[in-house]
Amino acid sequence: xxxxxxxxxxxxxxKTAGVTxxxxxxxSPEQLHILLPMLAYLSHHSGDRWITWISxxxxxxxxxxxxxxxxxxxxxxxxQDENPLWLIWEALASGTSNTVIASPxxxxxKELMQLEAAATRGECQGLLLRTRH
Numbered sequence: 001x002x003x004x005x006x007x008x009x010x011x012x013x014x015k016t017a018g019v020t021x022x023x024x025x026x027x028s029p030e031q032l033h034i035l036l037p038m039l040a041y042l043s044h045h046s047g048d049r050w051i052t053w054i055s056x057x058x059x060x061x062x063x064x065x066x067x068x069x070x071x072x073x074x075x076x077x078x079x080q081d082e083n084p085l086w087l088i089w090e091a092l093a094s095g096t097s098n099t100v101i102a103s104p105x106x107x108x109x110k111e112l113m114q115l116e117a118a119a120t121r122g123e124c125q126g127l128l129l130r131t132r133h
Contacts, residue, residue: 017119019092019112019126026131035129036067039101043070046098049124050075052091054084054102085111092118092126099125106130 024031042051052075053059061071075097079087084104091100092115100119107115107128119126 016125017123019115019119019128021112021128021130024129024131032063035101036064036069039064039074040068040070042099043073046073049098050096052077052097052100054079054087054091054100056080056084056103085115088126088128089115089118091122092124093122095122095124097122097124099127101127101129103129 024034039051039053051073054077056079058078059076061074061076064071064074077087077091081087084102085107088100088102088104091097091102104111115126115128118124
């Protein structure tokens with residue numbers, strides 16, 4: 001019997017544009033154990049474009065390197081802005097990032113649609129992180 005789930009290894013990433021929300025159980029440092037392996041993969045498959053991480057917290061490059069992240073492809077933006085949507089929109093729409101990671105909190109449908117449009121414009125993936133409340 002064959003599995004209904006067929007996975008194919010992709011050596012060349014398929015260009016996609018859009019926004020994905022990832023809901024984390026908490027805002028604890030342990031959540032990095034979920035995110036950093038994914039970031040490591042993306043950092044080695046981003047072509048000539050950035051992986052942009054907009055974060056209110058300081059992320060150390062040594063920690064990223066310990067997880068195998070190619071830090072030459074990571075652009076870390078530290079923003080204390082309480083409403084970073086404009087910054088996320090610009091990063092998605094600019095066309096210089098393969099993936100933009102950010103934690104804007106809970107968004108309205110209109111805000112999500114605006115970020116989707118920006119991702120399409122910039123041919124970029126958006127990964128929005130938020131915690132469950």
